[in-house]
Amino acid sequence: MKVRKYCRFLLSALILVLCLSIAAGCSQKTGAGKEPVEKVLSIGYDRDAEILDTIKTAWYSDALIYIHDRLITRDYEFGYKPGLAEKWDVSDDGLTWTFYLRKGVKFHDGTDFTAEDVKWTIDTIKNPDTGSPFRGDLEAIKEVNIIDDYTVEFVLNYPFPNLLYNLSATASGIHPANAYEKYGDDYGKKIVIGTGPFKFQEWIPGDKLVIVKNEEYNWGPEWMSNRGPALIDKIVLKTIPDENSRVMELEVGGIQILRNVPEAHVEKLDNLPDITVYKEEATKLGYLAYATDKEPFSDVRVRRAINHALNREEIIQFVFRGYGEVAYGYLPPALKDEYLQESKDLAYEYNPEKARQLLAEAGYPNGFETTISADNSSKSSKLAEIIQNQLKAVNINARIQLYDSASYTDMLKEGKQELFIREYSWSNADILDWFLLSKQFPYPNHSRWVDDKTDELITFAAQRPTWDERAEAYKEVQRYLIDQAVWAPIYIPKQMIAVRKEVKNFKYHPWMLQYNDGFDLVVE
Amino acid sequence: MLKFIAKRLVLMVPVIILMTIIVFSIFYFAPGDPVSRIAGPNVTPEVYESIRQKYGLDQPFFVQYLRFVKSVLKGDLGISILQDRPVIEMIRERLPVTLQIGLLGFVITFIIAIPAGVAAAVKQNTIIDYLCMSGTLVGTAIPTFWLGMLLLYVFAYKLRWFPISGDGTIRQLFLPGLAIGLTNAAITARMVRSSMLDVLRQDYIRTARSKGLYEKVVIYRHALKNALIPVITIMGLRLGWIIGGSVALEIIFSIPGLGRLMVDSILSRDYPVVQGAMIILTSSIILANILADILYAIVDPRIRYS
Numbered sequence: 001m002k003v004r005k006y007c008r009f010l011l012s013a014l015i016l017v018l019c020l021s022i023a024a025g026c027s028q029k030t031g032a033g034k035e036p037v038e039k040v041l042s043i044g045y046d047r048d049a050e051i052l053d054t055i056k057t058a059w060y061s062d063a064l065i066y067i068h069d070r071l072i073t074r075d076y077e078f079g080y081k082p083g084l085a086e087k088w089d090v091s092d093d094g095l096t097w098t099f100y101l102r103k104g105v106k107f108h109d110g111t112d113f114t115a116e117d118v119k120w121t122i123d124t125i126k127n128p129d130t131g132s133p134f135r136g137d138l139e140a141i142k143e144v145n146i147i148d149d150y151t152v153e154f155v156l157n158y159p160f161p162n163l164l165y166n167l168s169a170t171a172s173g174i175h176p177a178n179a180y181e182k183y184g185d186d187y188g189k190k191i192v193i194g195t196g197p198f199k200f201q202e203w204i205p206g207d208k209l210v211i212v213k214n215e216e217y218n219w220g221p222e223w224m225s226n227r228g229p230a231l232i233d234k235i236v237l238k239t240i241p242d243e244n245s246r247v248m249e250l251e252v253g254g255i256q257i258l259r260n261v262p263e264a265h266v267e268k269l270d271n272l273p274d275i276t277v278y279k280e281e282a283t284k285l286g287y288l289a290y291a292t293d294k295e296p297f298s299d300v301r302v303r304r305a306i307n308h309a310l311n312r313e314e315i316i317q318f319v320f321r322g323y324g325e326v327a328y329g330y331l332p333p334a335l336k337d338e339y340l341q342e343s344k345d346l347a348y349e350y351n352p353e354k355a356r357q358l359l360a361e362a363g364y365p366n367g368f369e370t371t372i373s374a375d376n377s378s379k380s381s382k383l384a385e386i387i388q389n390q391l392k393a394v395n396i397n398a399r400i401q402l403y404d405s406a407s408y409t410d411m412l413k414e415g416k417q418e419l420f421i422r423e424y425s426w427s428n429a430d431i432l433d434w435f436l437l438s439k440q441f442p443y444p445n446h447s448r449w450v451d452d453k454t455d456e457l458i459t460f461a462a463q464r465p466t467w468d469e470r471a472e473a474y475k476e477v478q479r480y481l482i483d484q485a486v487w488a489p490i491y492i493p494k495q496m497i498a499v500r501k502e503v504k505n506f507k508y509h510p511w512m513l514q515y516n517d518g519f520d521l522v523v524e
Numbered sequence: 525m526l527k528f529i530a531k532r533l534v535l536m537v538p539v540i541i542l543m544t545i546i547v548f549s550i551f552y553f554a555p556g557d558p559v560s561r562i563a564g565p566n567v568t569p570e571v572y573e574s575i576r577q578k579y580g581l582d583q584p585f586f587v588q589y590l591r592f593v594k595s596v597l598k599g600d601l602g603i604s605i606l607q608d609r610p611v612i613e614m615i616r617e618r619l620p621v622t623l624q625i626g627l628l629g630f631v632i633t634f635i636i637a638i639p640a641g642v643a644a645a646v647k648q649n650t651i652i653d654y655l656c657m658s659g660t661l662v663g664t665a666i667p668t669f670w671l672g673m674l675l676l677y678v679f680a681y682k683l684r685w686f687p688i689s690g691d692g693t694i695r696q697l698f699l700p701g702l703a704i705g706l707t708n709a710a711i712t713a714r715m716v717r718s719s720m721l722d723v724l725r726q727d728y729i730r731t732a733r734s735k736g737l738y739e740k741v742v743i744y745r746h747a748l749k750n751a752l753i754p755v756i757t758i759m760g761l762r763l764g765w766i767i768g769g770s771v772a773l774e775i776i777f778s779i780p781g782l783g784r785l786m787v788d789s790i791l792s793r794d795y796p797v798v799q800g801a802m803i804i805l806t807s808s809i810i811l812a813n814i815l816a817d818i819l820y821a822i823v824d825p826r827i828r829y830s
Contacts, residue, residue, distance in 0.1 A: 205618075
């Protein structure tokens with residue numbers, strides 16, 4: 001008797017709890033009262049932040065972009081414009097850069113921004129004991145000197161116009177001087193201080209990161225229409241690891257913006273009245289690479305043949321449902337200054353007949369066997385599949401081998417690859433240095449390309465004294481690479497951003513959405 | 525009894541040691557290393573080496589292992605390579621949610637399985653029995669994560685009764701807890717039923733009935749109590765399975781739990797976190813089994829551990 005009554009009681013208790021939670025949820029949604037409601041923008045991410053310190057982390061959470069300002073910014077045309085530095089001069093020999101800093105800028109902890117903070121940030125990054133992953137990028141800087149409170153001098157080891165790029169990167173966010181001493185071990189975990197339009201509020205690892213508007217902010221760069229405080233009160237960066245859950249959250253309004261919409265969902269989302277999907281050109285490039293020091297890929301004819309064997313339009317249709325562009329060269333066209341416009345004309349068109357002919361010339365009239373390596377994401381495995389198919393048509397029989405990302409890196413370092421699939425995401429021509437200089441052999445030069453002419457061309461380009469000369473010189477590099485068919489470039493993916501109608505004044509920025517530049521939220 | 529508990533606790537130690545050796549070895553010999561992940565792209569060989577030295581990754585196997593054992597004994601589970609934070613802190617943040625979901629699952633299991641199993645046993649070979657048994661068949665066949673996705677789709681996405689991703693409230697725990705509870709209830713209900721059938725055949729049940737006791741008293745006070753004994757033992761063993769199932773659910777429901785932390789850390793080769801989490805998990809499972817054995821002894825006066 002008693003046991004049964006107890007079971008009944010338990011059951012009713014459970015039902016009661018269930019009802020209460022639903023009721024609680026319903027009341028939340030119908031809204032409470034007429035006081036000004038906080039404007040909270042929620043964005044969905046598939047990954048969480050690791051360390052909230054731009055100096056020490058190798059993976060930059062988007063939040064860090066809004067918490068810090070940088071000396072140099074990039075505007076909507078991707079050009080380099082003043083940021084925390086109002087202007088700068090470069091000496092004739094290209095070795096001394098003098099930055100004139102903006103006055104009246106304050107950090108989130110109330111202290112003033114001065115030259116000392118710039119020096120501390122750069123010195124800390126360059127200090128080997130800090131262990132900053134960004135250290136190598138600032139190799140060109142010999143030393144930073146404080147001329148006065150608002151003037152800083154960078155002395156370089158060699159002319160390096162690419163400093164513009166590095167000083168505008170997330171990694172160059174300016175920190176308050178001696179932050180590590182002042183805030184100790186908590187810095188980068190529980191405390192982050194910058195001068196940016198948003199302040200760090202809290203981080204629940206694995207769950208969400210919250211930043212709030214900086215009311216004092218009124219030093220936005222000149223190219224922004226809103227140089228003052230943001231209109232949005234709070235931004236929540238939610239970690240939602242499952243792709244489908246992210247899309248569902250967007251549909252019900254749990255998040256308002258979703259970057260990197262999976263291709264399978266784009267059409268459905270676009271057709272919803274509440275949601276718009278912006279499709280922009282990403283600064284990414286996907287390619288099929290060769291281990292160029294191994295037969296048969298050491299023969300340029302074979303490399304060209306494979307380029308001819310690939311039907312890139314078909315690949316983009318199959319893997320990306322058409323959301324992408326063919327990559328003809330080695331850089332994304334979005335890099336307007338550096339991209340070689342003739343890439344399309346110089347590239348190897350789809351021509352299986354020519355491919356077979358070239359293979360025969362190179363001594364492989366009956367084709368050959370090889371392996372295609374890739375990581376185990378669904379995108380890469382689809383790419384591998386269709387490439388395997390297309391290569392079969394020219395008698396190249398490839399088996400596919402997939403790896404998880406850590407094992408893939410390891411395998412590439414050991415050099416076991418033959419044909420392999422990669423994608424890079426980078427908005428600067430120096431990505432070519434990264435992958436193809438002989439000193440980068442065997443990793444990250446996983447193409448194993450050791451070539452004097454390439455080294456010569458790239459080193460020449462990297463050391464041009466001005467930005468324009470540098471851009472021109474990199475075009476020569478691209479011309480040569482296309483001719484040598486070092487890679488088989490395949491696609492430039494589209495960056496797809498889904499935005500709910502509650503978000504007003506959405507403006508696409510090629511680097512990162514500038515939420516303080518007029519973005520507003522209509523809260524019902 | 526106390527001696528029994530003490531003995532079991534002592535036996536816990538070699539199991540944990542063996543487990544840590546296994547986990548350690550797996551990471552030592554597996555391809556992929558965390559250093560390249562945190563050192564970033566532009567790292568020179570010297571910097572790479574200095575980071576390896578900082579985490580003692582350049583030492584031979586046994587040196588690294590002994591260092592690890594020493595720090596664990598001091599209560600320090602190490603520092604996460606990826607987040608540069610104490611592992612204990614990270615686990616402490618994530619453990620409660622996973623435990624809450626597991627507990628909710630357990631509660632739901634019992635609420636459903638016991639009445640269902642009893643009804644099926646008492647009304648054996650009637651429509652109730654067949655309904656219950658088909659239900660459990662479905663429940664056993666359905667993977668927990670699939671049920672989770674289904675619940676998410678229907679109750680969170682379509683009906684909006686629950687949040688799709690974690691919103692920090694209790695409501696986010698209900699659907700994953702239900703997913704675990706339902707699939708686990710299927711297996712438990714079968715156990716309850718077969719155990720009850722066994723018990724109901726016993727002589728002492730016939731005696732109770734012939735004494736004139738109400739049928740309800742016979743079933744619940746006499747039969748059920750004895751039938752639950754094997755069920756309790758099984759539940760203790762199921763704990764590990766429940767925690768395993770929670771990993772997929774934590775990903776689907778975007779819950780910052782221990783399961784997800786483990787998977788993420790394995791994929792990024794952050795082995796201090798994995799080691800720390802494994803130690804906590806293994807200890808919990810062993811403790812849960814000890815608890816089950818103690819309950820067993822309490823419920824069944826015939827069992828005495830001397």
